[in-house]
Amino acid sequence: MDWFFYVAAIVAIAATVMVITRLNAVHALLYLIVSLLAVALIFFRLGAPFIAALEVITYAGAIMVLFLFVIMMLNLGPRSTEQESSWLRPRMWLGPITLTIILLIELIYMLSQSGYQPLATGTIEAKQVGIGLFGPYLLGAELASMLLLAGVVGAYHLGRDSREERG
Amino acid sequence: MPAVPMEHGLFLAALLFALGLIGVLVRRNVIFILMSIEIMLNAAGLAFVVAGSRWAQVDGQVMFVFILAVAAAEVSVGLALVLQLYRHLQTLDIDAASKMRG
Numbered sequence: 001m002d003w004f005f006y007v008a009a010i011v012a013i014a015a016t017v018m019v020i021t022r023l024n025a026v027h028a029l030l031y032l033i034v035s036l037l038a039v040a041l042i043f044f045r046l047g048a049p050f051i052a053a054l055e056v057i058t059y060a061g062a063i064m065v066l067f068l069f070v071i072m073m074l075n076l077g078p079r080s081t082e083q084e085s086s087w088l089r090p091r092m093w094l095g096p097i098t099l100t101i102i103l104l105i106e107l108i109y110m111l112s113q114s115g116y117q118p119l120a121t122g123t124i125e126a127k128q129v130g131i132g133l134f135g136p137y138l139l140g141a142e143l144a145s146m147l148l149l150a151g152v153v154g155a156y157h158l159g160r161d162s163r164e165e166r167g
Numbered sequence: 168m169p170a171v172p173m174e175h176g177l178f179l180a181a182l183l184f185a186l187g188l189i190g191v192l193v194r195r196n197v198i199f200i201l202m203s204i205e206i207m208l209n210a211a212g213l214a215f216v217v218a219g220s221r222w223a224q225v226d227g228q229v230m231f232v233f234i235l236a237v238a239a240a241e242v243s244v245g246l247a248l249v250l251q252l253y254r255h256l257q258t259l260d261i262d263a264a265s266k267m268r269g
Binding site for chain 1: 171175176179182183186187189190193194196198199201202203205206209213216217219220223224225226227228229231232233235236237238239240241242243244246247248249250251253254259
């Protein structure tokens with residue numbers, strides 16, 4: 001019985017339920033970050049430390065910051081400051097902080113164990129993932145880079161304010 | 168024998184995917200719909216990594232990297248569309264954009 005996996009899974013499910021039931025977008029975003037961190041812990045436990053790092057850096061870091069930028073851009077104006085202070089009341093932080101502390105305790109306990117074994121099948125290191133990505137999956141990696149380029153161009157084109165051009 | 172049966176990992180992925188699907192179907196705010204799509208993509212990636220760890224192959228993790236690229240491209244274009252929607256309609260309600268004209 002691997003209780004690391006099950007505790008992280010319960011945290012992930014609880015945080016995801018909170019995401020889809022919140023009324024406020026910033027609150028939902030906080031819970032979504034907790035959910036992604038829990039899934040990252042599960043990846044670590046499953047013997048995928050590189051994927052766990054990518055999950056934290058790219059999902060919980062970059063993509064969530066993008067969401068935050070857009071939410072904040074949609075609320076420009078004189079009342080945005082008081083709105084933000086009403087969003088982030090101390091009481092609001094209790095739920096996400098509780099869930100994150102559970103994950104933190106789990107992580108510290110897991111790292112402090114000597115002779116840590118992720119799974120019977122063993123850990124797949126970043127080196128092996130890189131050899132796979134740029135070996136048999138090279139075409140896929142190139143296509144993903146083209147997709148990201150298309151995403152950049154599309155976001156730039158769509159994100160421009162079309163009224164500026166006419167004026 | 169692995170400490171976590173593969174079925175439990177796949178069940179967790181299915182549950183997270185179902186929660187994301189419920190979010191897409193129930194919520195009408197376009198930002199929440201994009202967040203739910205992120206949850207679904209992440210759940211799909213979790214299923215790949217669980218399967219890859221079951222057979223100790225790198226393919227599952229390589230697929231997760233691809234899913235990550237797709238999610239990043241999707242969310243950047245999607246959020247740019249959200250900005251355009253808000254500029255045109257001054258609302259984030261997805262039902263307000265159901266008419267296919269100007």
